[in-house]
Amino acid sequence: MKPSELEQSKTATKVIKQNETAFGETVYHTDLKSLTLAQLQTAMAEMGEKPFRAKQLYEWMHKKLARDYEDMKNIPASLKEKCRERYTYTSLHMLQVQESAIDGTKKYLFELADGNVVESVWMKYKHGNSVCISSQVGCRMGCRFCASTLDGLERNLLPSEMLDQIYAITLETGERVSNVVVMGTGEPMDNYDHLLQFIELLTDENGLHISQRNVTVSTCGIVPKMRELADQKLQITLALSLHATTDEKRKKLMPIANRYSLDELMKTCAYYFEQTGRRLTFEYSLVRGVNDTKEDAEELSALIKHLNCHVNLIPVNPIKERDFVQSERSAVEAFKNRLEQRGINATVRREMGRDIDGACGQLRRRHIETAEKQDKS
Ligand code: SAH
Numbered sequence: 159m160k161p162s163e164l165e166q167s168k169t170a171t172k173v174i175k176q177n178e179t180a181f182g183e184t185v186y187h188t189d190l191k192s193l194t195l196a197q198l199q200t201a202m203a204e205m206g207e208k209p210f211r212a213k214q215l216y217e218w219m220h221k222k223l224a225r226d227y228e229d230m231k232n233i234p235a236s237l238k239e240k241c242r243e244r245y246t247y248t249s250l251h252m253l254q255v256q257e258s259a260i261d262g263t264k265k266y267l268f269e270l271a272d273g274n275v276v277e278s279v280w281m282k283y284k285h286g287n288s289v290c291i292s293s294q295v296g297c298r299m300g301c302r303f304c305a306s307t308l309d310g311l312e313r314n315l316l317p318s319e320m321l322d323q324i325y326a327i328t329l330e331t332g333e334r335v336s337n338v339v340v341m342g343t344g345e346p347m348d349n350y351d352h353l354l355q356f357i358e359l360l361t362d363e364n365g366l367h368i369s370q371r372n373v374t375v376s377t378c379g380i381v382p383k384m385r386e387l388a389d390q391k392l393q394i395t396l397a398l399s400l401h402a403t404t405d406e407k408r409k410k411l412m413p414i415a416n417r418y419s420l421d422e423l424m425k426t427c428a429y430y431f432e433q434t435g436r437r438l439t440f441e442y443s444l445v446r447g448v449n450d451t452k453e454d455a456e457e458l459s460a461l462i463k464h465l466n467c468h469v470n471l472i473p474v475n476p477i478k479e480r481d482f483v484q485s486e487r488s489a490v491e492a493f494k495n496r497l498e499q500r501g502i503n504a505t506v507r508r509e510m511g512r513d514i515d516g517a518c519g520q521l522r523r524r525h526i527e528t529a530e531k532q533d534k535s
Pocket of ligand 1: 299301303304305340341342343344345346376377378379397398399400441443472473474475476477
């Protein structure tokens with residue numbers, strides 16, 4: 159092993175060790191909007207309240223999208239007071255909205271109760287509105303081309319903090335959200351328990367009731383958690399960020415590849431399909447001269463052809479801190495055609511909102527950089 163590889167592998171091991179302690183931890187018991195209806199019913203019983211209060215509160219939070227206890231008309235002041243004493247009430251503060259003049263895509267910057275900021279994106283498609291949410295403040299996965307990971311992980315988001323990105327956007331746009339993708343900042347499998355709780359709340363018939371089939375979770379490939387998710391047999395779509403076709407190349411782009419081999423990943427993807435019957439999505443960001451050649455397309459086809467899957471090709475979004483260059487349009491088309499000739503379904507992801515801070519995590523970074531500059535001056 160070369161010294162640089164050794165260094166990478168050490169980083170990856172450290173990442174996973176930290177993960178394993180973080181995985182078990184659930185910290186949302188005192189956060190009202192993070193509780194399921196059943197948990198809220200238990201909470202009401204413990205407070206000596208009537209059971210129907212749980213449903214009322216739940217509907218105020220998850221159906222009528224109340225921003226505050228003040229909005230809840232039929233809840234007695236005494237119950238609101240008890241809730242205030244025992245629970246936090248999460249409502250994200252919208253700091254900024256950028257709207258694309260090209261396609262109406264909107265990027266939102268939200269402030270959390272502790273002053274951290276996260277970003278989300280709203281996209282309008284023919285088949286409905288889609289929101290891309292963040293699952294963590296920052297990220298520790300260290301993918302080389304990604305802006306979200308440059309400062310590491312700050313903390314996990316609570317289930318309510320994931321949900322409220324969608325709620326606040328629904329209120330701001332006045333339109334129903336039909337699709338949710340967990341593809342913003344963060345690694346959702348690194349915040350697994352909160353992710354599952356979030357999905358339960360999001361898809362619950364007493365809340366926004368978004369269909370599981372309209373939820374996509376994207377991961378860099380944390381194998382044990384992908385397996386656990388498969389065992390849940392949810393009807394959500396799992397997207398795997400592949401980006402390379404050999405372990406050697408993948409390690410250069412994604413430190414997580416030092417921990418899990420492509421062989422293990424492919425077996426896990428097959429297992430996900432076996433358990434859920436859901437077609438997988440592979441994300442493949444094309445970087446000029448790094449992973450976009452004819453050989454790469456052929457290797458990719460060989461790697462995934464036995465799986466029921468779809469490939470999303472994303473011309474890499476350059477970030478100023480790294481020197482990755484986007485593949486040429488002709489290389490992207492040729493790559494797509496090669497996959498299709500081999501019977502693999504592929505689409506080139508339309509670049510939404512090119513004119514507003516493009517890549518994942520850039521809006522948040524810009525905000526932090528500006529705040530730091532102001533502090534210094
Ligand atoms: N951590 C998860 C989800 C967040 S990233 C994951 O790794 O899948 C969402 C997707 O955007 C991933 O496929 C990621 O690799 C990709 N991505 C991140 N930065 C990018 C960039 N600058 N250009 C293109 N794709 C990028």
